[in-house]
Amino acid sequence: MAAMSGKIVQNVFIAQCYQQNRQFGTQYQRDSRAPYLRTLPPFRGGKLAWTGISSMQMRNLSKYQSGFVNRGTVYCNAASSATAVPSLDKADFLKLQNGSDIRGVAVAGVEGEPVSLTEPVTEAIAAAFAAWLLDKKKVDASRRLKVSIGYDSRISAQMLQDAVSRGIAGAGLDVVQYGLASTPAMFNSTLTEYKAILCPVDGAIMITASHLPYNRNGFKFFTNAGGLGKADIKDILERAADIYSNFLTEGYSGKKASASVQKVDYMAVYTSDLVKAVRKAAGNIEKPLEGFHIIVDAGNGAGGFFAAKVLEPLGAITSGSQFLEPDGMFPNHIPNPEDKVAMKAITQAVLDNKADLGIIFDTDVDRSAAVDSTGREFNRNRLIALVSAIVLEEHPGTTIVTDSVTSDGLTSFIEKKLGGKHHRFKRGYKNVIDEAMRLNSVGEESYLAIETSGHGALKENHWLDDGAYLMVKLLNKLASARASGRDDGSKVLTDLVEGLEEPAIAVELRLKINNSHPDLKGGSFRDYGEAVLKHLEDSIASDPKLQKAPVNYEGVRVSGLGGWFLLRLSLHDPVLPLNIEAPSREDAVKLGLEVAAAVKKFPALDTSALDKFVQPQ
């Protein structure tokens, strides 16, 4: 493949390694005396300092870490000069785009999944973000921009953090490393006004691939305007391809950098803000959760902090909390509140410990769900109903923006029971957040944007989709109920969703499009998927049992037989997810058969999941 040549980012790699080391050494010594500025756990000999690590992890890590030296003083990595730089073109970089995130494979060893986030690729992406930020911020030369970097528990985190830091510092921007952090904390660092911890930063990078398998990783980028959108990510990847082509022509040393690198315990500030928020909502009581037993399941992601740093200072008992230790092999369950096994694990822990509430996070803590003391799950539609009830008490009549796969029962709950307005928009956390912001800008008041996936953002919290803050809203409710004399634990939350109609059957079937099937006739899977949707739409038009949803923003949503279905294109994958909800399995099968009949003339569509579902049992 031909490498791209062209625009090279200005300002990249302007000084030599030894200058960087000298600068970092003195600056760090000076700043380490300041509060929150500290040395993060050292990274030596291939071990992640914050957790025990299995021999398998070691095998995976050692491949990358052979050249890394004591993180305390030496920033540049001489040994990575040996890193081979394979030729890549722009298209290879663009393949790393996943909506408004960047995602790729960072750890070798899984068959058919070659490493795409290598050190040079990562460094090029970081340098491209730096260049993009310099263009955006248009600051004069006297002010150096600062970028914070955090990561979740993935085993490739340190390797990527080092490569990202080289890319940013090499472009002349200052780097502030937070170590283990959550995605929302990273966005928050662009808003926090606190000079002693070098905040606000101008940009933030979270190294995460959310709940994906251990070998993946990726990046989310933030400025004080929020998370970067699709167009910005594409721009960054295109710039990265150009920078990378320079590595090919001039050689990749992986060791030149020019700006300062400091370490800050930002999570201490972020968690203390969460604690303050609950205390304030409870009327400035020091321990408003005294006596409540609340269990946290972090799924070995980055959310373990919530037990010791948020709940315990507020007085809650957290015994029985599980999987709080970061472990990027995710040995217990996938950290994902949409995952049935994960929800079963937290539910069981709540029941076994006779706790009042259970809280579960995804790997990077931008998503969450809860479980009440009876083991009732608050995730998906029920979580949206619960948070909507809380928000609508505070802001009567407001519009709740959700993703497209929400139930009809949720709409009638929000509109008839709660007196709000349900705006069912598209799938994708960024889509719902942007839509809520747009509504406000055109005069329609909205205070909540939330997805069935467990992403939820509130206007009061800068539209930051923060799984931890979402749980703070539940804690506030518990605390204020206690303050007003109620003593029935999580029942105050359970009562809030009373009246939510829930279907007997709710399924999501994911129908894959075979990208290399001749029926695509050289076209894209998106075009093919659109053709499937168009055909489905036409074929149901003449069916009197089915009615197309009058307002719908993605895919084909149809009501009938007391239920509904939605067939749409996945945000990222060559997949058509099909959601069906119905009052009985029989009705759900009938709806499924309608879809099956319409899509059978598309041989590149793998309908096996649907075929299985509609089989008589």
Ligand SMILES: O=P(O)(O)OC[C@H]1O[C@H](O)[C@H](O)[C@@H](O)[C@@H]1O
């Ligand atoms: O369209 P899908 O394949 O169902 O994926 C949709 C999901 O993609 C990502 O995980 C986003 O973070 C979610 O906000 C979104 O809901």
